[in-house]
Amino acid sequence: MRISIYLPILAGVLFAAIGQVALKAGADGKQALVEFFNPWIVFGLVCYGVGTLLWIFSLSQTRLTVVYPFTALTFVLVYVAGIVVFGEHIGFAQWLGVALILGGLYLVAVVQ
Template identity: 55%
Template sequence: MERSTLTFAIAGALLAALGQVSFKWGATDRTALVEFVNPWILGGLLLYLGGTVAWILALSKTPLTVLYPFTALTYVLVYLLAVTLLGEGLSVRGLGGTVLVLMGLFLVAT
């Protein structure tokens, strides 16, 4: 896989993960539909858009079967960002699952 393709794939995963964190900040303690229209939700949508563009650029150079496993990287990044930025709990099971996902990504990518 070319370096630029790898960069786009990682950027897409990172932007999607940051979008999820932004969605969480924008959704916390809100119940009425109109409350979900706020800067955090809109920012999350923009982050997702950027991630989608990066993903499409990666897809333009790489077969989907090679690239798709990189979507698992989003899971790992969301877990790490939720623990660090949102103060969510770190667990042995969560860490174990994260390690397994990374091992699977490594096996498929190499």
């Protein structure tokens, strides 16, 4: 598999993760519907849009069974962002889950 196949996939994953973190930042502490119309929410939606376009491009370039497992990487990146950006704490079981996701991604998507 060419490395050029993985670049748009990874970029799409990164944009999706950034979008999710931006949506959390924009939604945090808000209660009224009008409060959800803010720059963080708009930024998050734009990131999701860019990520979706990269995802569609990736699907046009290779098999679904290569592209789809990378959705799991989005969960890992958002989890790490929760720790780094929002100061959330996770325990051993959660770290083990992240390790299992990464191991599974390696087996499913990388090992051919």
